[in-house]
Amino acid sequence: GENVEQHPSTLSVQEGDSAVIKCTYSDSASNYFPWYKQELGKRPQLIIDIRSNVGEKKDQRIAVTLNKTAKHFSLHITETQPEDSAVYFCAASFGTLDGSQGNLIFGKGTKLSVKP
Amino acid sequence: DTEVTQTPKHLVMGMTNKKSLKCEQHMGHRAMYWYKQKAKKPPELMFVYSYEKLSINESVPSRFSPECPNSSLLNLHLHALQPEDSALYLCASSLKPQGGSGANVLTFGAGSRLTVL
Numbered sequence: 001g002e003n004v005e006q007h008p009s010t011l012s013v014q015e016g017d018s019a020v021i022k023c024t025y026s027d028s029a030s031n032y033f034p035w036y037k038q039e040l041g042k043r044p045q046l047i048i049d050i051r052s053n054v055g056e057k058k059d060q061r062i063a064v065t066l067n068k069t070a071k072h073f074s075l076h077i078t079e080t081q082p083e084d085s086a087v088y089f090c091a092a093s094f095g096t097l098d099g100s101q102g103n104l105i106f107g108k109g110t111k112l113s114v115k116p
Numbered sequence: 117d118t119e120v121t122q123t124p125k126h127l128v129m130g131m132t133n134k135k136s137l138k139c140e141q142h143m144g145h146r147a148m149y150w151y152k153q154k155a156k157k158p159p160e161l162m163f164v165y166s167y168e169k170l171s172i173n174e175s176v177p178s179r180f181s182p183e184c185p186n187s188s189l190l191n192l193h194l195h196a197l198q199p200e201d202s203a204l205y206l207c208a209s210s211l212k213p214q215g216g217s218g219a220n221v222l223t224f225g226a227g228s229r230l231t232v233l
Contacts, residue, residue: 034222043206043224044159089158103149103172104222106158 002027004092006107014115019080021110023090024072032093033066033073034104039086047088048075080114087111118143120225122207128231131197137228139190139207148190149222150182151206159206159224165190166212197232204229 003026013019025033034049050057050064050073057064061080066073077084090107120141129135139148147166151159164172165184173182179201181193190207207225 036224043226045224046221049221087156103161103164109156109158 002030002092002105004090004105004107006090006110008110009108010111010113012113012115013080015080015082017080019075019077019084019112019114021075021088021090021112022072023074023092023107024070025092025105026071027092028068028071030092033064034091034093035064035075036089036091036106037086038089038109044089077112080112082114082116085112085114118223120207120209120223122205122225122228124228125226126229126231128233129194129197130233131199133197134193134195136194137192137205137207137230139192139225140188141209141223142188143209143211143223144187145209145211145223146187147210147212148184149208149210150180150190150192151208151224153204153206153227163192194230197230199232202230202232 004023006023011019031052035047036044037047038044048057048059048062048064050066052068055066061078063076064073075088087109089109091104093104123138127135149164150162152162153159161174162176163182168184168187179196183191183193204227206227208222210222
């Protein structure tokens, strides 16, 4: 089955710096890669996603890149702010041999701390 | 309505109790999910309902029993739980099931925090 590795597990940056979180996946049939942000005590919320037919997607200060050949995707946050502090989870949606639905497999999460 | 609503927000129960967690969405989503999340861990998939039918059960113990009465409601019935079942239980929904070319965005509820004494 699919396996998603996420690094680093913790990341501390100064306000205004950039943050990069990387994930690798094992199933080459995976085709959907969302990123979720979870603040302490709150629900995971989708912040950006990318599908396998696209190499990069950007939304204001957040961007995601996908390298299908290497089977890795990354989250880039520029001009970080204290409110970006949270746990970020990457995920991959895998395909199945019989064509039935796959489901999201999450990475272990990255705790991002942005220091003012 | 663009939310997934879960009740109760907090639940404390003994190991002999029977309780239920409820989840509701009115976005017309046809796939609904239960996830379990322990502290500092990612959500772990428990069950998937696709078009009101149970399509995935990720080897969850029988003391957890899901139910999907209709396309808007999802329940998780709890019986004879163990202290290690204490966790945040997240409900989620998507327009249609994940996977393939039609993969869709997962919307999570705020969760029900369960404590088993």
